[in-house]
Amino acid sequence: MIEVSGIGLHSGERATVRFHPAEGPVRFRVGGVEIPARASAVVDTLRCTTLGAQGARVATVEHLLGALWLKNLWQGLLVEVEGPEIPILDGSAREWLRALEPLPANPLEPLPLPRPLRVLEDQGQIVAEPAPEFRLSVTITFKHPLIGYRRFESPPGRLAEVAEARTFGFLRDLEALRAQGLAHGASLENTLVYTETSSLNAPRLPDEPVRHKALDFLGDVYLAGAPFRGHFTVHRGSHRLHVELARALEGLLPA
Known part of the structure; x- marks a missing residue:
């Protein structure tokens, strides 16, 4: 068993995750209730992706699921969660990949x-087109001197390059988010924070925001339940948009 603890990005509450090898599809267990890692189990997409079943919920699953995608671990895992959401850790998938390192990959054959x-x-859209292999193109546009228009493509970039990209936000939004019950666990330790003209902490990479959007996409579309071969073009993506695509892909799974 592998155990990871930390605080939640939005709740600010402490949470613990335990990974148990288990036959069958990847799923979460919260308070004795098993929740499938599927788009059909998504109950909320406000600022994060939340899964739920039978009154049990677990929020902010996207970075952990992005790490599972990057590790090619699609089956044979039960994720036990104590707390309202998955710990944010450093705001990226890097620490999740380190925690998952002892577990072997458990791939599924990508579906056409x-x-x-x-x-x-x-103003956002995702276009998915048939292709011989998985390809990803992500673009963002922000009216900020350090962000502007950015693009990440894989190939030629490697998908693994998105792992260390942290969640990001704007200082001007913090008060409003906390009034909505969000971002209570956000800090400079787990979030890249932008002021109107600069950032409060140093970016790990010049294009860290668009790489994080790519990570979010991988985590959300993991909820399709299997990888697909295709060219996915994401412009100004969001959790709701990603999950809508994941639901469409889930509907294409073999019976």
Whole structure:
């Protein structure tokens, strides 16, 4: 068994995660209730992705699921959670990958994407097109001198390059988020924080925000239940948009 503890990004409460090898698909266990790692189990996408079943919930699953994607671990794992959300740790997937290192990969054969898919939300969109292998193109646009327009593509970039990219936000939004019951665990230890013209802490990479958006995409689309071969183009993605695509992909799984 592997155990990891920390605070939740939004609740600010302490939480513990334990990884147990277990036959079958990846799933969470919260208070004795098992919740599948599937898009059909998503109950909320406000600022994070939350899964739920039978009154049990677990929030902020996306970074851990992104680490599972990067590790190619798609089955044979039960994730036991004590607390309202998955610990944020350093705000990226890097520490999750370190924790998962003793576990072997448990891959599934990638499925072909049978037809193009497109999901839209305000100015954001995702287009998924059939391709011989998995490809990802992510773009973001922010009116900020340190961000602006950024693009991450894999290939030529390696998917592993998104692992250390932390969640990010803007100092101007903090008070409003906390009024909504969010970001109570956010700090300079786990979040890249931007002021109007600069950042309060140093970015790990010049394009850290777009790499983090790519990580979020991988984590959310992991909820399709299996990897797919295709070219996924994400512009101004969001948890809701990612999960909408994941639901469409889940519907394509073999019976």
